[in-house]
Structures are given as C-alpha cells and as structure tokens.
Amino acid sequence: MRTSTPRLNLRVIEKSDYPELAALMDLVFHDVGGSWPRMTIMDLIHQFPDGQICIEDDGKIIGAALTIKVDYNRFSLPHVYTDIINENNVIQHQPSGDALYGLDVFVHPDYRGLRLGRRLYEARKELCRNDNLKAILAGGRIPGYHKHASSMKVTEYIEKVKRRELHDPILSFQLSNDFDVKRIMRHYLPEDDSSCGYATLLEWDNFFYEEDIDSVHDIDKTLIRIGIVQWQMRAVRSVDDLIDQAEFFVSSLSNYKADFALFPEFFNAPLMGLRREQNSVEAIRFLASFTEVIKQRFAELAITYNINIIAGSMPELRDGMLYNVSYLLHRDGTIDEQDKIHITPHEKRDWVIDGGNQVKVFDTDAGRVGILICYDSEFPELGRMLAEQNVQIIFVPFWTDTKNGYQRVRLCAQARAIENECYVAIGGSVGNLPRVDNVDIQYAQSAVFSPSDIYFPHDATIAEASPNTEMIIFADVDLDKLKQLNTEGSVTNLRHRRLDLYGGFTQPK
Missing domain, CATH: 3.60.110.10 (Carbon-nitrogen hydrolase)
Structure with missing residues (x-):
C-alpha cells in the first residue's frame, strides 16, 4: 500500500533486497514470467552494481531499473531477448561495453502517476553521461499491439503511438523519455503475446559522448x-x-x-x-x-x-x-x-x-x-x-x-x-x-x-x-x-525544421 505522503529515496540495489525486488517483479510482470531467479539478480549486482537502481518509499522498494553494458555496434542491430539473457538466465553483461542496455524498469502499481519511471530513466541517463557511454539501448515491448494486430501492421501501430493517436503502456512512456525507435525486432520475446512477439529497438543518444583520447591536449574545450x-x-x-x-x-x-x-x-x-x-x-x-x-x-x-x-x-x-x-x-x-x-x-x-x-x-x-x-x-x-x-x-x-x-x-x-x-x-x-x-x-x-x-x-x-x-x-x-538544448530543450528549433517544406540552405559537397 502507498503511504499518504511518500518519502522517496533513490539508491543502488543491494543483495539483501532480492526478496522485496522479486515480489515487485512478480506483481508487475505476471504476464511474462514474473521475477528473475536470485542467481540472475545477484550476478547483476556483482558485475555492474552502479547499473542496478531502485526507489524506496520509507524503506520499501517501489520501483527499480536494471541495466547492463553492451557493445553498441552489436546491439544497435536487431537481436532477441535471449541475446541479453540466455536460456539459463545468465546476463550477457560486457564490462568493456560502450553503451548501456536497459533490461527493465518497473514501478509498483500503487505508485504510478508520480513519474517515478522518469526518475529512474534520468538516473540511467546520468550514469550514461558519467561513464562516457555512447547511448542507452533497449528492447521495448509493445503490449498494446495485440488489440490492434488484426486491423493494422505493427509499423502502423508504432506510427499511431508516435502521433499519440494510440497509447501503448511501454512505448508511449519510452517516447516521452526522449527515446527514438530505431528498428522493429521480430520474435524478440516470443512468449510476449501482448506484443505478438514484436519489440522496438529504442535508443537514447548521449550527445556528450567523446571518443577515447590519447592525450589531455586532444580534449575539446567546452x-x-x-x-x-x-x-x-x-x-x-x-x-x-x-x-x-x-x-x-x-x-x-x-x-x-x-x-x-x-x-x-x-x-x-x-x-x-x-x-x-x-x-x-x-x-x-x-x-x-x-x-x-x-x-x-x-x-x-x-x-x-x-x-x-x-x-x-x-x-x-x-x-x-x-x-x-x-x-x-x-x-x-x-x-x-x-x-x-x-x-x-x-x-x-x-x-x-x-x-x-x-x-x-x-x-x-x-x-x-x-x-x-x-x-x-x-x-x-x-x-x-x-x-x-x-x-x-x-x-x-x-x-x-x-x-x-x-x-x-x-x-x-x-x-x-x-x-x-x-x-x-x-x-x-x-x-x-x-x-x-x-x-x-x-x-x-x-x-x-x-x-x-x-x-x-x-x-x-x-x-x-x-x-x-x-x-x-x-x-x-x-x-x-548547446548539445543539451538540441536534445532536451523546451523547444528544439533545429530538430523541428520542416525540411520537407523548405529544405536546407547549404549545398551538398
């Protein structure tokens, strides 16, 4: 039950949190298998502690985000869920990876409406910036699609969600958090009947990312x-x-x-x-x-x-x-x-x-x-x-x-x-x-x-x-x-240019 006035705290997940975390996953993911095994969560915490984040209310976990590192060039291409978590529930974390991969974000139903999911996403973005990683990638379920699968293709469904003609519990939320749909992935999670096995490949670019440098003199002044x-x-x-x-x-x-x-x-x-x-x-x-x-x-x-x-x-x-x-x-x-x-x-x-x-x-x-x-x-x-x-x-x-x-x-x-x-x-x-x-x-x-x-x-x-x-x-x-304004400003003039209407001004080389 939600307290009348939540007292929120964001922190990393500890091994002793597993029973509470598992109960929350069972509640939220009851339609796709529920909680992960204890071994999987312990492995996540051991391999990448900073990537496992939770929000608690007066000491009770009410939301969490689970994250790993991956190779951007591999996972910015189509893949399936078992490329991330194999059949033995082993997480494919890559310590030297150059991108984050969002495994799951989940919030207790009683606390929805407080924008706690956004807090967890902002914490992920901050981690991405601090670790100088290229992007955050995620395979996003589209659980609302099964209601429309008989009347429209998945591409049409995604476009309607983008245009806010339809609402999808996950995709709408991802889009509102500055993620872009890069690809459609078939058979991502076959048992996900709500999504008819489809998923979107989502990406949030870190515009502060800098390629590896050999000398302090190679760093661009900001x-x-x-x-x-x-x-x-x-x-x-x-x-x-x-x-x-x-x-x-x-x-x-x-x-x-x-x-x-x-x-x-x-x-x-x-x-x-x-x-x-x-x-x-x-x-x-x-x-x-x-x-x-x-x-x-x-x-x-x-x-x-x-x-x-x-x-x-x-x-x-x-x-x-x-x-x-x-x-x-x-x-x-x-x-x-x-x-x-x-x-x-x-x-x-x-x-x-x-x-x-x-x-x-x-x-x-x-x-x-x-x-x-x-x-x-x-x-x-x-x-x-x-x-x-x-x-x-x-x-x-x-x-x-x-x-x-x-x-x-x-x-x-x-x-x-x-x-x-x-x-x-x-x-x-x-x-x-x-x-x-x-x-x-x-x-x-x-x-x-x-x-x-x-x-x-x-x-x-x-x-x-x-x-x-x-x-x-x-x-x-x-x-x-300027980089932050270009992606997260109240308005983004350059990104919203109608090039289809008036084109560009520079001549192609």
Whole structure:
C-alpha cells in the first residue's frame, strides 16, 4: 500500500533486497514470467552494481531499473531477448561495453502517476553521461499491439503511438523519455503475446559522448571565454599608432584568459584621416592599402598573446574589386577570412564595395565559429547556413551610426542565437571621426547572446557593454549546453525544421 505522503529515496540495489525486488517483479510482470531467479539478480549486482537502481518509499522498494553494458555496434542491430539473457538466465553483461542496455524498469502499481519511471530513466541517463557511454539501448515491448494486430501492421501501430493517436503502456512512456525507435525486432520475446512477439529497438543518444583520447591536449574545450573590444574611434598618426591601441586591448583580454578577441567592423577607419582631400571612393581604397600589413600584425598578436582574434573587418582589393573582409587570426598562426555577403546601400553607393559569395564555418581550438559582418546578421538564411555546418559561436563585427541601426543588428543577432541554437557575440565602435568622410559618428552596445531556454540567462543576454563607452567585456559560454538544448530543450528549433517544406540552405559537397 502507498503511504499518504511518500518519502522517496533513490539508491543502488543491494543483495539483501532480492526478496522485496522479486515480489515487485512478480506483481508487475505476471504476464511474462514474473521475477528473475536470485542467481540472475545477484550476478547483476556483482558485475555492474552502479547499473542496478531502485526507489524506496520509507524503506520499501517501489520501483527499480536494471541495466547492463553492451557493445553498441552489436546491439544497435536487431537481436532477441535471449541475446541479453540466455536460456539459463545468465546476463550477457560486457564490462568493456560502450553503451548501456536497459533490461527493465518497473514501478509498483500503487505508485504510478508520480513519474517515478522518469526518475529512474534520468538516473540511467546520468550514469550514461558519467561513464562516457555512447547511448542507452533497449528492447521495448509493445503490449498494446495485440488489440490492434488484426486491423493494422505493427509499423502502423508504432506510427499511431508516435502521433499519440494510440497509447501503448511501454512505448508511449519510452517516447516521452526522449527515446527514438530505431528498428522493429521480430520474435524478440516470443512468449510476449501482448506484443505478438514484436519489440522496438529504442535508443537514447548521449550527445556528450567523446571518443577515447590519447592525450589531455586532444580534449575539446567546452567552456569558452569571449572578449569583445568596444572600440573608440579616434584620430591616429600612423599604422603603428593604431596597432598600439589594438595591442593594449589584446593584451588585456589575454591577461583574463580570453579565447577570442572581437574587434568591430572597419575598426581601422581612422587611417583614412591620414590623407586629406580625398573623395569617399579614394579614401576607402587608400584604407585598403593598409589591410595586408594590419592583418599580418594582428596574426603576430594572436600568437604572442595566445588568443584567437576576429579582426573586425577591413577593405580588401582583389582583382580590381573591393570587398569588406573579416579576418580570423588563430593563435596557432593560421589565418581565415570571411567576406561580407550583403553590402549596404551606403557601402555600394559611396565606396563601391562588392559582396562575397560564400559563408563558412571555421574550426578553432575553442569551438566551431562563423562570422557575419554587420548587415549580414539581418539575413536569417546566412545564420541557418552556418547552423547546418554545426556552428557554435557566431561573431558579428558591426558599425552603426544610429541607435536604429544598432537595434537592427542587436535584435537580429538575438534571433540568430535562438533559431540556430548557438551563441552570438556582437562588437561595435563608438565615438566619432569628424575629419573622415562617411564615418563621422558611431553608436554601439556590444553584447553576447545565448539561446533562450532554461540552461541560459533569463533574458538570453550573457554580457553587454555600457552604450557608447570604450571598454572591454567578457562572457563565458558553455558549448555543452548547446548539445543539451538540441536534445532536451523546451523547444528544439533545429530538430523541428520542416525540411520537407523548405529544405536546407547549404549545398551538398
């Protein structure tokens, strides 16, 4: 009998629990043979004690989960019950297995409705994560199928259960606990008349699983520190003057162990003031003459200060055409670049800049990153193309003159973070350059945004700068939270895309 106010405790099963455990199995599994022999339970406890879990109410066992380890490659394929427990009731536990196999989960009928089964499943998932195993597999009975076997195929029955048009006592529960049906297995348990001998092969993937590694240096970083320079536009006397200013910020970010330093779009615009009496087209091409030097100097800073630098953007001349280009200077000396794809009317009209044709994701030692330069962040297609290449952080160097323009970048960046389940960092410039045509004023409030779910800040903003003030900001982002969001979030935008309706954006290679 259930107590009026349960006092629950979750623990591992001990050998002395067998009589109570057997009585509970007889009660729950009366239609498929009842309890397992004492020898089988003792063997389970001996071989894999952590996998045998129970819930007790005031000292009485009211639910349990029995689990073994198996080889994923073998048991992710069709099999039968006797491959797991042979005719002599010997459990086929594999101590070196790379996956868990769920043997049984059962709860006393008087305690159903308290979601105790979910607690047991969550404990299994935690064990899977802690032991760095690939997945949880299970052969799932479908005891409701016998009522419909004469009118529908088993595949149709499973589909209707998925669509919640029908309820199956076991399959419905498994699906609600994030398991996917991978296969149908015939003759899994022939004596299971309720399931007509069928079972589903169920799988829950551990997205935190990491392949065996030989060195600590092979471990991917998951906690990443982003640094952003909210850059003050000011007159400079030379390229060295500009680099000195930049190095001060890079050094400061490095001292705080930042993995990335983000600079704004056209942060080098003050150099246009070195030559007076130029029209706007001449001035931007004059600025482009410094780009290669600045790129190489920033590459040296990245190595010297052990930090990856997103060098905002700078104009670059290629084959007589001018592009707005952002450079990713890796701390190992590698240099990547991303062209701005969408050119603003101002850039096209006053500077005659052309747009690029490819958006890329870059592998770094601190995650997979993409770059959308200012206006590009306002086009959701580009963010989705990055997401389809498994981007984790999108950097948005921007330059906006008014708060209206800034709000477009900010709000669109937040949307990109939510819809693509990634972090987005925006970095802009402040101040004014009264002697430089078309770059006279700036407005910025740099920030780092997250998806909007329980794993992240309530306003989906991890850090933000003071408006229109020169400063640096830091934000620590956890890449593992993105994996958890993708599979267990309140909503899962990427998994719920209607590719049958609108397809994907990236082109197959």
